[in-house]
Amino acid sequence: MQYLEESKIFKNEEILSPEYLPEMLPHREQQIKLLANNLLPASKGRKPQNTFIHGAPGIGKTACTKYVFREFESYSERVKTIYLNCWDYRSSHAILTKIVLDCGGFVPRRGTSKDEILEKFLEIARTLNKGFVICLDEVDKLIPEGQDALYDLLRMNQYLKNPFGIVFISNNPYVFAGVDGRIRSSLAIEEIGFNTYNLSEMVGILDERAKQAFFKVEKGVVLLAANRAIKKGGDVRVGLECLLRAGRVAEAENANEVKVKYVRKVLRGVKEVKPQILKERINNTEKVILDILEERKRLTSNELYQACKKKVSEISDRTIRNYLRELAKIGLIKVRRVRGIRGFSRIISKV
Ligand SMILES: Nc1ncnc2c1ncn2[C@@H]1O[C@H](COP(=O)(O)OP(=O)(O)OP(=O)(O)O)[C@@H](O)[C@H]1O
Ligand SMILES: [Mg+2]
Incomplete structure (x- = not known):
C-alpha cells in the first residue's frame, strides 16, 4: 500500500486554486448585493433584471456571480441558476442544450434541432415552476458570430411564463456596442462595474x-x-x-x-495569468499564428497569410483574417494600420 506523506506546509492546497470558490469574498460586498438584488425578483415569480458585469481580469467577476448563484440555490427553492462560459458554448444550440441538461432534461447527442431543444426547455420550465437565471461568462466570445444565441435568450420571456434573467460577464465594457440593433433594443441591462x-x-x-x-x-x-x-x-x-x-x-x-x-x-x-488561460483555449490554427509571430515578431498581413498557409493546408485569407480578429479581440496580438506606398497595410505583432 502507498502512503501519501502528510504535508508540513499545506493544510489545504485546493484553497489556492483559482477555481476554488471561497466562503467569503471580502471587498465585494457591494457588488454582490447589487447582483443579488437584481436577481431577487426571480424568487418571487417576477422578471429579474438582466445584468452586465465588467472589469479587468482576475478581480472576482466570476467568483461573485457563482457566489450569488450558490446563495440562490441554497436559499431559494424557486430559482434555478445556470452558469456557462461562452468559450465552451458558442451557439444557441449548445447553450440551450446546456440549459436543458442542467435542468435535468435529456438531449440526444445528435439530430435534435434548436427548436426542439427550446421546446424541451419550455416543457421543463412549465413543470418546474421556477425562475431561471443564466450566466453567460466571457460573453464577448458570442459576438459577432454567436449573436443569434443572444437574440434567442433575450426573447425567452416571450415564450415563457417563468421569470428568466441573464447575467453577462466580460472584460470589455463596450462588448455590446457592436451587436445588432434588434439585440441591443432588447438587452435592457443594468451594469455593475468591478474596480481593481x-x-x-x-x-x-x-x-x-x-x-x-x-x-x-x-x-x-x-x-x-x-x-x-x-x-x-x-x-x-x-x-x-x-x-x-x-x-x-x-x-x-x-x-x-x-x-x-x-x-x-x-x-x-x-x-x-489571463493570457495563459486564453492561450490554452484558442484553437490550433490560432496557436500556429501565435507561433509564427513568436518567431518573426512583426509581419504585414500578407506575410502572415503566406506563412500561415505554409503550415495549415487549405486555409483562406478570410479565415485567417477572422482568426486575427479573434486574437486581437482577446488581446493576444496587436494589429496596426500603417500607410505605405500602395495605400494602407496592416502590421501584426504579438502583445
Ligand atoms: N474579493 C475576493 N475574495 C476572495 N477571493 C477573490 C476575491 N476576488 C477574486 N478572488 C479570487 O480570485 C480569483 C479570480 O477571480 P475570478 O475568477 O472571479 O476573476 P474574474 O474577474 O472572473 O477574471 P476573468 O475576467 O479573467 O474571468 C478566484 O480564485 C477568486 O476566488
Ligand atoms: Mg471570470
Missing part, C-alpha cells in the same frame, strides 16, 4: 486564502505576493500562484513554514 483592488485589499484577500491553505506563513509573504498581483494588473490569480509556488518550494526544501525567500525565488516566474 488596491494593495491593502489584495493583501486582505490573499491573507485569508493563505491562512486556510498553509499551516504557517512567515510575515511578509502575503505582502510580497499581493504586490506582484497588483503589478501584474491586479489579478488575484497572480497572487495565488505566487503563494502556491512558494509553498511548493517550501515543501521541496523540507521547511516548516512558507518563507519570504521562497516567494522571492518564484516571483519572476509568475506572469499575467
Whole structure:
C-alpha cells in the first residue's frame, strides 16, 4: 500500500486554486448585493433584471456571480441558476442544450434541432415552476458570430411564463456596442462595474486564502505576493500562484513554514495569468499564428497569410483574417494600420 506523506506546509492546497470558490469574498460586498438584488425578483415569480458585469481580469467577476448563484440555490427553492462560459458554448444550440441538461432534461447527442431543444426547455420550465437565471461568462466570445444565441435568450420571456434573467460577464465594457440593433433594443441591462483592488485589499484577500491553505506563513509573504498581483494588473490569480509556488518550494526544501525567500525565488516566474488561460483555449490554427509571430515578431498581413498557409493546408485569407480578429479581440496580438506606398497595410505583432 502507498502512503501519501502528510504535508508540513499545506493544510489545504485546493484553497489556492483559482477555481476554488471561497466562503467569503471580502471587498465585494457591494457588488454582490447589487447582483443579488437584481436577481431577487426571480424568487418571487417576477422578471429579474438582466445584468452586465465588467472589469479587468482576475478581480472576482466570476467568483461573485457563482457566489450569488450558490446563495440562490441554497436559499431559494424557486430559482434555478445556470452558469456557462461562452468559450465552451458558442451557439444557441449548445447553450440551450446546456440549459436543458442542467435542468435535468435529456438531449440526444445528435439530430435534435434548436427548436426542439427550446421546446424541451419550455416543457421543463412549465413543470418546474421556477425562475431561471443564466450566466453567460466571457460573453464577448458570442459576438459577432454567436449573436443569434443572444437574440434567442433575450426573447425567452416571450415564450415563457417563468421569470428568466441573464447575467453577462466580460472584460470589455463596450462588448455590446457592436451587436445588432434588434439585440441591443432588447438587452435592457443594468451594469455593475468591478474596480481593481488596491494593495491593502489584495493583501486582505490573499491573507485569508493563505491562512486556510498553509499551516504557517512567515510575515511578509502575503505582502510580497499581493504586490506582484497588483503589478501584474491586479489579478488575484497572480497572487495565488505566487503563494502556491512558494509553498511548493517550501515543501521541496523540507521547511516548516512558507518563507519570504521562497516567494522571492518564484516571483519572476509568475506572469499575467489571463493570457495563459486564453492561450490554452484558442484553437490550433490560432496557436500556429501565435507561433509564427513568436518567431518573426512583426509581419504585414500578407506575410502572415503566406506563412500561415505554409503550415495549415487549405486555409483562406478570410479565415485567417477572422482568426486575427479573434486574437486581437482577446488581446493576444496587436494589429496596426500603417500607410505605405500602395495605400494602407496592416502590421501584426504579438502583445
Ligand atoms: N474579493 C475576493 N475574495 C476572495 N477571493 C477573490 C476575491 N476576488 C477574486 N478572488 C479570487 O480570485 C480569483 C479570480 O477571480 P475570478 O475568477 O472571479 O476573476 P474574474 O474577474 O472572473 O477574471 P476573468 O475576467 O479573467 O474571468 C478566484 O480564485 C477568486 O476566488
Ligand atoms: Mg471570470
